[in-house]
Amino acid sequence: MAKHALKIAIPIILVGIFAIIIFIALNYETLEPSFYIIILFLVIFVFFFGFAIGQNLTSPLRRLLDKAIELSQGNLSSRVYLETEDELSELANIFNKIAQELQKTSEQEANMEKSVGIKVKARTQELEETINALEQKVKNRTIELERLLEESNKLQEAVKNKAEEKN
Numbered sequence: 001m002a003k004h005a006l007k008i009a010i011p012i013i014l015v016g017i018f019a020i021i022i023f024i025a026l027n028y029e030t031l032e033p034s035f036y037i038i039i040l041f042l043v044i045f046v047f048f049f050g051f052a053i054g055q056n057l058t059s060p061l062r063r064l065l066d067k068a069i070e071l072s073q074g075n076l077s078s079r080v081y082l083e084t085e086d087e088l089s090e091l092a093n094i095f096n097k098i099a100q101e102l103q104k105t106s107e108q109e110a111n112m113e114k115s116v117g118i119k120v121k122a123r124t125q126e127l128e129e130t131i132n133a134l135e136q137k138v139k140n141r142t143i144e145l146e147r148l149l150e151e152s153n154k155l156q157e158a159v160k161n162k163a164e165e166k167n
Contacts (some may be wrong), residue, residue, distance in 0.1 A: 004061065009054030016046030060088045064095060071095075076103040 020042055024031065060082050070078040078099055080092040 005054035005058040007054075009050040009058050012050035012053055013047055016050065020046070048115070060084055060092070064088065064092055068095065071099055071102070076106055084162060 047158045067078045067080045082089045082092045
């Protein structure tokens with residue numbers, strides 16, 4: 001983000017230096033040596049002023065960008081609060097609304113997953129109970145059929161034995 005601060009500071013510094021050079025060129029013959037010290041301080045002031053303005057304008061952008069990176073990495077509680085009363089403040093408010101909606105949507109999705117999980121678990125438990133009941137009925141029928149088959153075999157044997165006794 002320092003690149004952006006320099007992109008703002010350099011034109012301000014150049015304009016300041018250009019204005020100072022024009023002032024010197026217009027009054028070159030009448031300038032006293034003590035005035036050059038004032039010009040030196042003025043040049044230093046222009047440098048600091050340019051860098052300060054560059055930092056002042058890019059600082060909110062840097063904060064907004066940092067929070068946007070946090071949000072993109074999954075920190076849905078990331079918010080930006082700027083004290084400025086300009087377009088950047090409006091952008092920060094919109095960013096906060098987007099982050100809030102993303103967080104709400106994420107929470108709703110998590111709640112929906114939990115709800116679906118509970119419903120699936122309940123339905124699965126019902127199906128397991130039904131399957132267990134059916135398995136038990138099959139076992140009971142199998143036992144009953146085995147008993148009937150055994151009785152049938154005994155009756156057939158008894159009939160065979162009576163038929164052999166008659167013969």
